Amino acid sequence: MTAPPAIELDRLTKRFGSFTAVDALTMTVNAGEIFGFLGANGAGKSTAIRMLCGLLAPTEGTGTVLGIDVSRDPEAVKRRIGYMSQRFSLYEDLSVRQNLRFFGGVYGLRGTRAREREEWAIDMADLRGKEHRLTGELPGGWKQRLALACAVLHDPKVVFLDEPTSGVDPISRRRFWALIDEMSGYGVTVFVTTHYLDEAEYCHRLALIHAGRLAAQGTVGELKEVFAGRAVLEVTAPRLSEALELLGEQDWALETSVFGTRIHVVVGDAEVGRQRITAALEGEGNPPRSIDRIVPSLEDVFIHHVEEEEARLRAGAAVDPA
Ligand SMILES: Nc1ncnc2c1ncn2[C@@H]1O[C@H](COP(=O)(O)OP(=O)(O)O)[C@@H](O)[C@H]1O
Ligand SMILES: [Mg+2]
Structure with a gap:
């Protein structure tokens, strides 16, 4: 029962x-x-x-x-x-x-x-x-x-x-x-x-x-499943905000967000992502200091959902006749 x-x-x-x-x-x-x-x-x-x-x-x-x-x-x-x-x-x-x-x-x-x-x-x-x-x-x-x-x-x-x-x-x-x-x-x-x-x-x-x-x-586990089949990479670079801006413009970077002095980048594949991030940042003379694959935290999950919700709201606002 x-x-x-x-x-x-x-x-x-x-x-x-x-x-x-x-x-x-x-x-x-x-x-x-x-x-x-x-x-x-x-x-x-x-x-x-x-x-x-x-x-x-x-x-x-x-x-x-x-x-x-x-x-x-x-x-x-x-x-x-x-x-x-x-x-x-x-x-x-x-x-x-x-x-x-x-x-x-x-x-x-x-x-x-x-x-x-x-x-x-x-x-x-x-x-x-x-x-x-x-x-x-x-x-x-x-x-x-x-x-x-x-x-x-x-x-x-x-x-x-x-x-x-x-x-x-x-x-x-x-x-x-x-x-x-x-x-x-x-x-x-x-x-x-x-x-x-x-x-x-x-x-x-x-x-x-x-x-x-x-x-x-x-559950926490279920919420983290939004990252199933993706990888979260934690990146540090000498010029952080420039790096964030550049990575945010890449269509292969599914999501980017800043956590203190590090950037989290969500990519489809960890290895391919790592190579792309390195190439992109080196191209701007801002080579990455480190790129580590990390276990997504609830904060990553939260940011993911908030960004999705924001996108939905923007899409809604765009078609709203009022
Ligand atoms: N009595 C009220 N009159 C007008 N706006 C309100 C009132 N109570 C809350 N709000 C607004 O509603 C929103 C949600 O507030 P609240 O429920 O207190 O959020 P939270 O508890 O998550 O911080 C806020 O923007 C707040 O300013
Ligand atoms: Mg409250």
């Missing part, structure tokens, strides 16, 4: 005036999955999440969470889910325990159940012994764990986390992902946004979003 999907989006759209922030997103998140929602700043991640949490009415399309239509019954959705907003909405002038008590009240927890969940949350967030500390004085990583604890106090089956790790140090980030993994282990569906591409490796499946549109989705 397969469980019904935890979250479903069907052409979910949000427009602010004439600007489309979320553009006909269609995707499905399975129960118990850690689903990563990746995109640059302004891509539309928070807007999509806020619609799915029943906080913002969709302009068009539908969003369904645990079988509930977010447009029809946003209040029911709010009660059934956990939500950690991009700026943790903790009360800085309350203690750890007071924050937990406050959020427990918001979620309607009372009596023994409220106290049990509070104790559970303190252990989960590893804040035992720190219950009386003022929230505003906690280090970032602790605040982040407290915010997560507050979001899941009422034991929701689906949790939305909006950039939970932004601005937190790497050790705390790793620790936070271990918590997320644990939650998923006991069946909670986690929908999490991030702009740290390395964090995608922690997700079971991913959606890449660009300018409000779904650019790609799948």
Whole structure:
């Protein structure tokens, strides 16, 4: 038996005036999955999440969470889910325990159940012994764990986390992902946004979003398959920007992008590509210092899809009569 999907989006759209922030997103998140929602700043991640949490009415399309239509019954959705907003909405002038008590009240927890969940949350967030500390004085990583604890106090089956790790140090980030993994282990569906591409490796499946549109989705492995039958070559040359410009003009260079002081060039065949790059750069008196075939990173995948999406948008704009 397969469980019904935890979250479903069907052409979910949000427009602010004439600007489309979320553009006909269609995707499905399975129960118990850690689903990563990746995109640059302004891509539309928070807007999509806020619609799915029943906080913002969709302009068009539908969003369904645990079988509930977010447009029809946003209040029911709010009660059934956990939500950690991009700026943790903790009360800085309350203690750890007071924050937990406050959020427990918001979620309607009372009596023994409220106290049990509070104790559970303190252990989960590893804040035992720190219950009386003022929230505003906690280090970032602790605040982040407290915010997560507050979001899941009422034991929701689906949790939305909006950039939970932004601005937190790497050790705390790793620790936070271990918590997320644990939650998923006991069946909670986690929908999490991030702009740290390395964090995608922690997700079971991913959606890449660009300018409000779904650019790609799948497992990390599936997303990297766009490079099957191609090679990514990493090139260094004395004059980098000239090299980038020259390689970008070659029709055999399927894609070019710059990564710090190196250029990534996607070619059909590694050996042929290597020879062509050498010849092209030598012809300009800018011979390559190195050309190495590399395993494509998620960043390569992301750039690939963003460029494809940009090309599609340009093509769309070209035929648009308006
Ligand atoms: N209330 C609003 N009114 C007008 N534009 C908005 C509003 N909220 C978000 N936007 C715009 O929608 C786009 C997507 O924003 P957002 O969903 O916050 O992106 P992300 O979370 O991926 O950074 C941005 O261009 C943002 O400026
Ligand atoms: Mg955001």
